[in-house]
Amino acid sequence: GACCSYRLRDALHPLWQSPLTIPGGTRQSPINIQWRDSVYDPFLKPLKISYDPTTCLHIWNNGYSFLVEFDDSTDRSIIIGGPLENQYRLKQFHFHWGAINDWGSEHTVDSKFYPAELHLVHWNAVEYPSFEDAVMEGNGLAVIGVFLKLGARHEGLQTLVDALPAVRHKDTVIEFDVFDPSCLIPSCPDYWTYAGSLTTPPLTESVTWIIKKKPIEVDEDQLEAFRMLLFTSDGEEEKRMVDNFRPLQPLMNRTVRSSFR
Numbered sequence: 001g002a003c004c005s006y007r008l009r010d011a012l013h014p015l016w017q018s019p020l021t022i023p024g025g026t027r028q029s030p031i032n033i034q035w036r037d038s039v040y041d042p043f044l045k046p047l048k049i050s051y052d053p054t055t056c057l058h059i060w061n062n063g064y065s066f067l068v069e070f071d072d073s074t075d076r077s078i079i080i081g082g083p084l085e086n087q088y089r090l091k092q093f094h095f096h097w098g099a100i101n102d103w104g105s106e107h108t109v110d111s112k113f114y115p116a117e118l119h120l121v122h123w124n125a126v127e128y129p130s131f132e133d134a135v136m137e138g139n140g141l142a143v144i145g146v147f148l149k150l151g152a153r154h155e156g157l158q159t160l161v162d163a164l165p166a167v168r169h170k171d172t173v174i175e176f177d178v179f180d181p182s183c184l185i186p187s188c189p190d191y192w193t194y195a196g197s198l199t200t201p202p203l204t205e206s207v208t209w210i211i212k213k214k215p216i217e218v219d220e221d222q223l224e225a226f227r228m229l230l231f232t233s234d235g236e237e238e239k240r241m242v243d244n245f246r247p248l249q250p251l252m253n254r255t256v257r258s259s260f261r
């Protein structure tokens, strides 16, 4: 009947043309982080980040976002500590953003959206032979989320922004051989952490999320540069790459822990 086709249509999000909900999913992402419901965990360690800027390889537009990918064949760029049992290798980072500044982040804090959100994706190379294998395992990935808010121009981000016109269309790539992504991570050590999933297909429940409490500041021109990218390939009818964030998912039986009181 009409109701069920409505539900089906609603579940096939235009951006992903695949089911937006995982049947039986119990730890999907993103979620709203209700600050007062998060639980301080004194046993959470500080997150230790050590990236080698020369592991940076290229920037490419994959049709969902723009990704900066790293050489993950050794342990030169890793994170360790925080909620993590092992060290995790940096694979790529990318962003999610809105058409306007009122929304764009994937996670929200007390139901507030930020205009954009950075995801630094790492995988458990101690226990699994490849990123693709780790993506299928409950403790396979660790993603650091950093909120972007409108404010002062971010000089470190600008080197990325300057490269974006070269990857305007889907499946374009340019070499990008030195970049230290730690310049995009706030110095404040405070974070929330919870067990979640990829927010793009295959939506597997393999991510330990580490969401930084403090946002970084970027300016309007830098956000506008993100919005100039295209979902579409060269020669296709242009569709601006905006609103590439997944809708909020139910918290279900999960607690968000904080590293701070």
Ligand SMILES: O=C(O)Cc1ccc(OCc2ccccc2)cc1
Pocket: 119, 120, 121, 132, 135, 141, 143, 197, 198, 199, 200, 201, 202, 207
């Ligand atoms: O940062 C996020 O949105 C979570 C996220 C993390 C990893 C990811 O990888 C997609 C991918 C999975 C398998 C093979 C190739 C690429 C996709 C999304």
Ligand SMILES: [Zn+2]
Pocket: 094, 095, 096, 119, 199
């Ligand atoms: Zn992401």
